[in-house]
Amino acid sequence: MLWELFNSPSNIIFSISLALMLLLGITELILMLVGASAQGFLDQFLPEQLLDVKHPELNFSDHHDGLWIKTLDWLYLGRIPILVWFIIFLTVYSLTGFITQIILFKIFGSYLSAWLISPLCLFLAMPLVRYSSKFIAKILPQDETTAIHSEELIGRTALIILGEAKINYPAQAKVKDQHGLTHYVLVEPQQDITLKMGQQVILTEKTTIGFKATTFIEQRAEI
Numbered sequence: 001m002l003w004e005l006f007n008s009p010s011n012i013i014f015s016i017s018l019a020l021m022l023l024l025g026i027t028e029l030i031l032m033l034v035g036a037s038a039q040g041f042l043d044q045f046l047p048e049q050l051l052d053v054k055h056p057e058l059n060f061s062d063h064h065d066g067l068w069i070k071t072l073d074w075l076y077l078g079r080i081p082i083l084v085w086f087i088i089f090l091t092v093y094s095l096t097g098f099i100t101q102i103i104l105f106k107i108f109g110s111y112l113s114a115w116l117i118s119p120l121c122l123f124l125a126m127p128l129v130r131y132s133s134k135f136i137a138k139i140l141p142q143d144e145t146t147a148i149h150s151e152e153l154i155g156r157t158a159l160i161i162l163g164e165a166k167i168n169y170p171a172q173a174k175v176k177d178q179h180g181l182t183h184y185v186l187v188e189p190q191q192d193i194t195l196k197m198g199q200q201v202i203l204t205e206k207t208t209i210g211f212k213a214t215t216f217i218e219q220r221a222e223i
Contacts, residue, residue: 005098010111013118014097021090028083075126076133080140085133092128097121150185150211153177154203158187158213165195170210175203186210 006015072078077085100121101111111117156175161184163171170186177183189195190204190212205212 005102008101008111010114010117011097011101013114014094014101014121017090017094017097021087021094024083024087024090075130076137079137080133084136084140085129088132088136089125089129092132093121093125096125096128100124151206153183153185153211154206156203158185158201158203158211160187160195160197160199160201162197164197165189165213167192171195171197173201173213187213190214 005011006018075085097117101117104110104112104117112120153175156177158173158175160171160173165171165173165188167188170188172184173187174182174184185203186209187195187201187203188207188210189201191214193215195201195213195215199215201213201215203211204214
């Protein structure tokens with residue numbers, strides 16, 4: 001019964017969502033075991049209006065925020081790490097779809113078409129995603145979701161924690177902000193050198209995907 005439920009063409013989108021949720025969880029677990037994380041990297045793609053965990057609920061009468069930002073804020077994006085939010089979304093969406101299809105099968109003897117059930121369950125899942133995210137936000141440590149404007153990290157010392165950084169081939173690094181909170185960013189060298197894992201560098205410039213960085217020796221040479 002379960003295999004037929006998962007394998008049915010009408011439920012394929014929910015099966016994919018469930019599999020992707022498991023893949024994200026396993027990937028994050030592996031990254032944590034090697035001293036890295038995808039959370040900070042993904043958070044930097046959020047709109048800056050959502051990056052401050054202490055921001056109040058957006059006022060829907062305030063036309064300066066924009067409908068898109070208000071919708072993301074209503075869904076609690078930015079209040080918890082985006083990777084955690086995606087895992088919640090995929091879990092709730094897939095379970096909503098499977099449960100709805102089981103109910104429909106019991107009543108009508110067949111599953112609803114994927115073209116109809118997928119958007120319907122997306123609509124049904126959003127309030128559940130919001131309240132699930134709200135619950136998780138209350139139990140997660142506050143420093144995991146706090147973020148600042150990325151430009152404020154320029155000039156700070158970062159540590160390469162995953163991979164080797166070359167020009168056009170960034171590596172992951174971690175850096176602490178003025179509040180002592182850790183952020184995970186992508187860095188690539190400002191000059192034609194290789195920045196190796198475990199090396200400390202200075203963030204010098206914001207790029208579209210992360211930061212340019214230089215070594216302490218090169219920074220002193222420029223001075």
